[in-house]
Amino acid sequence: QLQLQESGSGLVKPSQTLSLTCAVSGGSISSGGYSWSWIRQPPGKGLEWIGYIYHSGSTYYNPSLKSRVTISVDRSKNQFSLKLSSVTAADTAVYYCASSRGYSYGGWGQGTLVTVSS
Amino acid sequence: DIQMTQSPSSLSASVGDRVTITCQASQDISNYLNWYQQKPGKAPKLLIYDASNLETGVPSRFSGSGSGTDFTFTISSLQPEDIATYYCQQYDNLPPSFGQGTKLEIK
Numbered sequence: 573q574l575q576l577q578e579s580g581s582g583l584v585k586p587s588q589t590l591s592l593t594c595a596v597s598g599g600s601i602s603s604g605g606y607s608w609s610w611i612r613q614p615p616g617k618g619l620e621w622i623g624y625i626y627h628s629g630s631t632y633y634n635p636s637l638k639s640r641v642t643i644s645v646d647r648s649k650n651q652f653s654l655k656l657s658s659v660t661a662a663d664t665a666v667y668y669c670a671s672s673r674g675y676s677y678g679g680w681g682q683g684t685l686v687t688v689s690s
Numbered sequence: 691d692i693q694m695t696q697s698p699s700s701l702s703a704s705v706g707d708r709v710t711i712t713c714q715a716s717q718d719i720s721n722y723l724n725w726y727q728q729k730p731g732k733a734p735k736l737l738i739y740d741a742s743n744l745e746t747g748v749p750s751r752f753s754g755s756g757s758g759t760d761f762t763f764t765i766s767s768l769q770p771e772d773i774a775t776y777y778c779q780q781y782d783n784l785p786p787s788f789g790q791g792t793k794l795e796i797k
Contacts, residue, residue: 618777618788618789618790618791619734619777619779619788619791620788621785621786621787621788623785632784632785634785635691635785636691636785668733668734670733674781675722675724675779675781675786676724676736676739676740676781677724677726677734677736677779678736678745680733680734680735681733682732682733683732683733
């Protein structure tokens, strides 16, 4: 059973870069057929898909965020990461990492709240 | 992007009631639809995939149906632990997108 755990800064200043990491345990991040995604949820609002990195290393980002998002993988540490640049208050949200076969998200981290504020 | 519209946005029902939530896609998504349950302060949990398939370990009182643009999620007999917000999610087209959620409360 895969387990995911987010970590990173909970407070980011406007215009700076948000950086989060998701540690994967219970399986290899290089396992075929899995993709590793980031999904966010502003306080009191719904879910927004940010992007994924496939086990092969290929990525796809939500076009609404594409110019600011980078998702990468560190196979040696069995983890993947999110960077979101030029943040504003609108990027304040709980950020989840998630695993899937296809696009059905059966594995989730517990979520981490990132607040954008000076 | 495909827009997903859920109704109702909130719902109050009694223990034992049959509860139905609908989800409409802005275009044909075949059966590429999932349903999630999210309890306060927790991550979403996958309940139904491919519109009608029950995820392993999910109680059989949960079910889903539909194809094309119109989908239904049903709880056959509401239990107190079912209090949560429910989301549909399409994955026919990238990016995957979610409905706005249906908040379910006990009457």
